[in-house]
Amino acid sequence: MSARRAPPLLPWMLAAVALAVAAVVPLAAAQRGRVTVVRDVAYAPADPAGSRGHLLDLWLPPGGHAGAARRPLLVWSGGSGWLSDAGKDSAEPIARYFTARGYAVAGVSVRSSGQAVFPAQLHDVKAAVRWLRHHAGELGLDPVRFATWGESAGGHLASLVALTGDDPALRGDLGVLGASDAVQAAVVWYGPSNLLSMAEQNHPDGLQDHNAPDSPESLLVGGPVQQRPHESTAASPVTYASAGAPPTLLVHGEEDRIVPHGQSEELHTRLTEAGARSELRIVPGADHCFLGVDAGPLVDEGIEFLNRALGG
Numbered sequence: 001m002s003a004r005r006a007p008p009l010l011p012w013m014l015a016a017v018a019l020a021v022a023a024v025v026p027l028a029a030a031q032r033g034r035v036t037v038v039r040d041v042a043y044a045p046a047d048p049a050g051s052r053g054h055l056l057d058l059w060l061p062p063g064g065h066a067g068a069a070r071r072p073l074l075v076w077s078g079g080s081g082w083l084s085d086a087g088k089d090s091a092e093p094i095a096r097y098f099t100a101r102g103y104a105v106a107g108v109s110v111r112s113s114g115q116a117v118f119p120a121q122l123h124d125v126k127a128a129v130r131w132l133r134h135h136a137g138e139l140g141l142d143p144v145r146f147a148t149w150g151e152s153a154g155g156h157l158a159s160l161v162a163l164t165g166d167d168p169a170l171r172g173d174l175g176v177l178g179a180s181d182a183v184q185a186a187v188v189w190y191g192p193s194n195l196l197s198m199a200e201q202n203h204p205d206g207l208q209d210h211n212a213p214d215s216p217e218s219l220l221v222g223g224p225v226q227q228r229p230h231e232s233t234a235a236s237p238v239t240y241a242s243a244g245a246p247p248t249l250l251v252h253g254e255e256d257r258i259v260p261h262g263q264s265e266e267l268h269t270r271l272t273e274a275g276a277r278s279e280l281r282i283v284p285g286a287d288h289c290f291l292g293v294d295a296g297p298l299v300d301e302g303i304e305f306l307n308r309a310l311g312g
Helices: 011-019 087-091 095-099 120-134 152-163 216-219 229-234 264-275 298-308
Strands: 038-040 053-061 072-075 104-110 141-151 185-191 248-253 277-281
Touching: 011 141, 011 277, 053 095, 053 120, 072 087, 072 120, 072 152, 072 298, 087 104, 104 120, 104 277, 120 141, 120 152, 141 152, 141 298, 152 185, 185 298, 216 229, 248 264, 248 298, 277 298
Parallel strands: 072 104, 072 141, 141 185, 185 248, 248 277
Antiparallel strands: 038 053, 053 104
């Protein structure tokens, strides 16, 4: 989570780009063994006008015809330090990896911290989940098998959505309001979990002063995190750990110089102490975005986790 630009995509993501077919195809094509791609779906009105933060892209695996088994859905949130409203674009390189395994994928964009401070970003993802569940029947989605998966700032949102399902105080008032915003599992890659402890946990060679007024975390909450403890606590996933949390897999590089691995350890501890099901994987030698290691096995591990958690 660089303060100035989004972190680089994972090496395996870059390789996947060359294999992905980017064309939009009609729904009928899914019945012929092709992935259906639907782009720029507005799950809520644009705010501000002309922005991209309330759009999603959807990838539907083959076999979505009438009478077929409904597919589990993966709601993907990409990282940008909350500085971009184009997070859905990061799903493009990875979506077909998951559709090949039977998962529908929704890449969700949220408002940037420059457009709105927290909890706007959480409200956005929740609105996307409600839209997707509301339209689950026509899209061939299983409404009781929704999961979030996110990396970096997207991991922060993925965990928040998982830990605050159907909380009326955090629902927001965007888009479809009659459906549930709960998810049944979460995979969180190197996501911030406690904005107030990031600086003290920083890697010895850390690249970010998390307490600085212009840090991504400070921009998210509208001021220096240590000077806004109420807002920073409200924006921290650890605040919402409870026994009712869905199964969660936390994966973090031991040498992460942007989001310290202590963030995943802290959330794992809070979840297990609360009695929730949490699994933690600290990856030796891995920096942010798992740079320095082969991320392929970590993707497979995440899919296997979701298969167990969702009954896939």
